[in-house]
Every structure is written in structure tokens, then in C-alpha cells.
Amino acid sequence: MTSLVRDRFERPLRSLRVSVTDRCNMRCRYCMPQAEYIWLPRDSILTFEETDRLVGIFAGLGVTKLRLTGGEPLLRHDLPVLLSLLRRHASLSDVALTTNGILLGRHAAALRSAGLGRVTVSLDTLRPERMIAFAKSARHAEVVEGIAAAVAAGFEGIKLNTVVIRGFNDDEVVDLLEFARRRGLEARFIEYMDVGGATGWSMGQVVAQGEILEIIARHYGAVTTLDREGAAPAERFALGDGTIFGVIASTTAPFCRTCDRARLAADGTWLLCLYGESGLDLRELLRLGATDEEIRERIIATWQARTDRGAEARAALGERGVLYPIESLRADPRREMHTRGG
Numbered sequence: 386m387t388s389l390v391r392d393r394f395e396r397p398l399r400s401l402r403v404s405v406t407d408r409c410n411m412r413c414r415y416c417m418p419q420a421e422y423i424w425l426p427r428d429s430i431l432t433f434e435e436t437d438r439l440v441g442i443f444a445g446l447g448v449t450k451l452r453l454t455g456g457e458p459l460l461r462h463d464l465p466v467l468l469s470l471l472r473r474h475a476s477l478s479d480v481a482l483t484t485n486g487i488l489l490g491r492h493a494a495a496l497r498s499a500g501l502g503r504v505t506v507s508l509d510t511l512r513p514e515r516m517i518a519f520a521k522s523a524r525h526a527e528v529v530e531g532i533a534a535a536v537a538a539g540f541e542g543i544k545l546n547t548v549v550i551r552g553f554n555d556d557e558v559v560d561l562l563e564f565a566r567r568r569g570l571e572a573r574f575i576e577y578m579d580v581g582g583a584t585g586w587s588m589g590q591v592v593a594q595g596e597i598l599e600i601i602a603r604h605y606g607a608v609t610t611l612d613r614e615g616a617a618p619a620e621r622f623a624l625g626d627g628t629i630f631g632v633i634a635s636t637t638a639p640f641c642r643t644c645d646r647a648r649l650a651a652d653g654t655w656l657l658c659l660y661g662e663s664g665l666d667l668r669e670l671l672r673l674g675a676t677d678e679e680i681r682e683r684i685i686a687t688w689q690a691r692t693d694r695g696a697e698a699r700a701a702l703g704e705r706g707v708l709y710p711i712e713s714l715r716a717d718p719r720r721e722m723h724t725r726g727g
């Protein structure tokens with residue numbers, strides 16, 4: 386289906402990330418480093434029926450790619466029920482999930498039966514003790530089991546997301562690539578971004594795409610750059626043996642020009658950019674009794690006015706520090722990555 390709505394830079398609305406909860410069972414230092422968080426009030430979280438209704442409206446406007454995320458999406462009870470609802474929107478050609486994998490072992494088969502198409506698992510280290518130090522989680526073995534369960538459940542094209550941070554896991558790039566290769570997964574190395582809870586961010590900790598490629602080429606020999614897949618965030622590369630991996634260079638080489646992604650926070654705030662300061666409150670429209678047509682019109686008008694190029698604006702800054710200091714995140718938790726959906 387062609388997108389029915391384009392923004393001020395002619396970018397279509399094609400991809401929606403839906404955060405189903407702001408809660409998480411990990412505390413990654415680059416995302417949720419604080420001890421305490423202000424959670425969204427429970428009654429502000431969209432019900433499955435509300436999420437499904439909004440997704441149906443977005444699908445009618447040409448959104449074909451949907452990704453469930455969070456927080457940790459598998460903390461949301463009965464997620465397969467939501468998936469069975471969402472799968473009824475026939476124009477959605479790609480329904481995916483991003484998870485930290487801790488609960489995947491328990492749910493992989495049910496998610497697959499409910500119609501989930503693809504899974505991405507975030508894994509930053511192969512060393513359990515590093516995960517304890519960096520993410521306050523001792524559940525490394527469960528993540529590895531979760532990945533095995535996803536493979537066993539028949540998911541294809543499973544991706545492994547790794548945020549590469551200097552001095553933390555930059556010595557594991559090759560090991561993580563090998564881990565993925567041996568299991569038939571596609572490794573994705575992500576540059577550390579200064580969004581949301583990355584309150585300890587500094588440019589010095591960012592391992593840029595060029596450096597990640599150098600580390601890989603030093604071990605495996607020359608890598609080939611593959612053609613970019615449309616508006617996908619990752620640039621893809623192949624090793625000599627055909628193994629494909631990706632790098633998401635959002636910090637040093639942002640791709641706002643082709644960005645067709647929007648985000649629906651767990652409370653129904655619709656954000657046009659990962660860096661966007663605020664969004665459109667779709668929950669309020671739903672709960673005030675707006676018709677589908679009224680909601681659709683608001684979405685169209687909002688997208689048509691979109692000029693966001695958040696990552697490029699950040700990259701253009703000479704001196705770059707954290708985007709939001711902690712006080713500002715506390716004042717508006719919707720600025721948190723785990724609330725708006727990573």
C-alpha cells in the first residue's frame with residue numbers, strides 16, 4: 386500500500402513503533418540508569434483495544450511496518466492477545482518485536498502462533514558479569530535461552546542489537562558477531578545515542594561506524610557494503626563468507642532524510658521523532674470519543690506539518706553533551722527512551 390500521507394520533506398508515514406509499557410526488567414546504563422523512575426499512571430496506558438484501534442487507523446494511512454517495543458514489551462501481560470488483534474490488519478506486512486530476551490524463552494512459541502513476524506533481541510555482552518555491572522541484571526543465561534527459543538519457534542531473520550560503548554563492550558564486537566553468525570542471527574551494532582536516559586553520554590564513549598567496521602575487518606578481512614534497504618536505519622555489510630551484519634550510525638551519520646518512523650508511547654502520545662520534545666495525545670482523542678475519521682484527520686495534519694530531523698540537528702552541533710539532563714527527564718518522563726519506545 387502506498388503511504389497516503391507525506392511530511393514537509395516528502396517523507397511517507399510507513400513505520401510505527403508501539404511502546405506497550407514503560408517498565409523494564411533491566412537497568413542499562415545508557416537507557417535507564419536511575420534507581421527510581423516516575424512511571425506512567427496505569428490508567429493512562431492504552432488498552433489493547435485502544436492500541437489496536439489506533440494501529441488500524443495508521444494502517445489505513447499506509448503504515449506497513451509495526452514494531453512492538455518498550456520498556457520491555459514482554460512485561461506486558463498477554464502480549465500474544467494484542468498480536469492476534471494487530472495481525473488482522475492485513476496491510477501490515479511486517480510485525481516485529483524488540484526485546485531484551487529475558488522472558489522470550491517463556492513466550493516465543495505463543496508469540497509466533499499469535500502472528501509475530503520477526504524478533505530483535507538486544508544483547509550487549511556475552512559476559513554475565515558485565516551484564517550485572519552494566520545493566521543490573523543477573524539473567525544473562527535467560528537471554529541466551531530466549532534466543533534459542535526464538536530460533537526453535539521458527540522465527541527467521543532474528544536480529545541481535547548491540548549498543549557499542551567504548552570501555553564497556555567494544556572488545557566484544559567480534560565475539561558478538563560470531564555468536565550471531567553461529568546461530569544464524571543478524572548482528573546489528575548501534576552507535577551510542579544521546580537520547581532519553583543516556584544521561585551519562587559523551588562523544589568519547591561513542592564507537593563510530595567506521596571504527597566498528599575497522600574492528601571487524603581486522604579480524605575477518607575486507608567487508609562489502611550492501612545496498613541500503615529503503616528507509617531502514619541500519620546500513621548492511623557482508624563478510625567474505627556471506628555473513629551479513631548491520632550498523633546503525635544514528636549518532637555520527639544520521640539518516641533523518643529518509644526517516645519514515647513514528648512512535649506511539651505506551652500512554653498514547655504520538656511522537657514524530659525519537660528526539661522530538663513532545664507529541665500528539667491520541668489517548669485523549671480516543672477517550673473523548675473522537676471518531677476514527679477525526680483521529681485520522683489529526684494524524685494526517687500532524688504528519689504533514691512534520692519537519693523533524695532530530696538526529697541530524699544533534700550531529701550538526703559543534704559541542705555536544707547530553708540531550709536531556711536528569712531533572713528535565715523527571716519533569717517529563719515522555720522524554721525517556723523507555724517511555725517513547727526505543
Ligand code: SAM
Pocket residue numbers: 409415416454455456457458483484485505506507546547548575576577578579580583722723726727
Ligand atoms: N527492552 C527492549 C530491548 O531491550 O530491546 C526494547 C526497548 S529498548 C529501549 C530498544 C533498543 O534501544 C535496545 O536495543 C537498546 O539497546 C536501545 N537503546 C536504548 N538506549 C540507547 C542509547 N542511548 N543509544 C543507543 N541505543 C539505545
